[in-house]
Amino acid sequence: MTKNRRTIAELLQLNMPDLEDIKYTCEGKLTAIDTTYGWWYKACYDCKGAVKAYGDTFWCARCGKNDWSPVPWYKLNVIVEDESISTNFIIFGKLAQNIIRVPTQQLAVANNSDKFLLPPIIKSIIGQTYIFEVSINSLKSNLDARSFKVSKFLSTGLDINGKYKEHQKDVQSIYGETDEITIACESQTVIHDEMGSNIMLQST
Numbered sequence: 001m002t003k004n005r006r007t008i009a010e011l012l013q014l015n016m017p018d019l020e021d022i023k024y025t026c027e028g029k030l031t032a033i034d035t036t037y038g039w040w041y042k043a044c045y046d047c048k049g050a051v052k053a054y055g056d057t058f059w060c061a062r063c064g065k066n067d068w069s070p071v072p073w074y075k076l077n078v079i080v081e082d083e084s085i086s087t088n089f090i091i092f093g094k095l096a097q098n099i100i101r102v103p104t105q106q107l108a109v110a111n112n113s114d115k116f117l118l119p120p121i122i123k124s125i126i127g128q129t130y131i132f133e134v135s136i137n138s139l140k141s142n143l144d145a146r147s148f149k150v151s152k153f154l155s156t157g158l159d160i161n162g163k164y165k166e167h168q169k170d171v172q173s174i175y176g177e178t179d180e181i182t183i184a185c186e187s188q189t190v191i192h193d194e195m196g197s198n199i200m201l202q203s204t
């Protein structure tokens, strides 16, 4: 999680050819989640693309399927800031579920659930510092908008005040695009520089 490390300002300055198919890492604090467009969307059961209403039914704008009902799917528009600037990253579906630990459907259909109001359990990821692995969000048609999609993120164990949490040396959670949460074992050591400002994980 140190490969192609950039600050957010550097990410925003990259040219399109530098962005395609390349994953960058970036460390920053998740300061807010923008729910202007909701915290979940109706996704195609198959490709997880957004579905469009078509009369009483739906069809997938991406693969054209309409034989099964759409499923609620996380799309967290998170605001991340570092010492350079702040920007938006998108955390989709299973990846969001891995850190929230509750399937979208369960929260989306809960009583009093509001698509534009964050459930408390989602708010718990706000205020923490993470290392994000991001790439350009290819689902976005307007690539100039520089929308970054998170493919992996790692809690650095810092709380909102920049202090280390207890037990952070024993367990670090890495959230990837898999069905399971990967818990890094004790063979990983947390290292930070003398200023205490930079952390990386290193396998021993």
Ligand SMILES: [Zn+2]
Pocket (backbone or CB within 6 Å): 044, 045, 046, 047, 048, 049, 060, 061, 062, 063, 064, 065
């Ligand atoms: Zn589809």
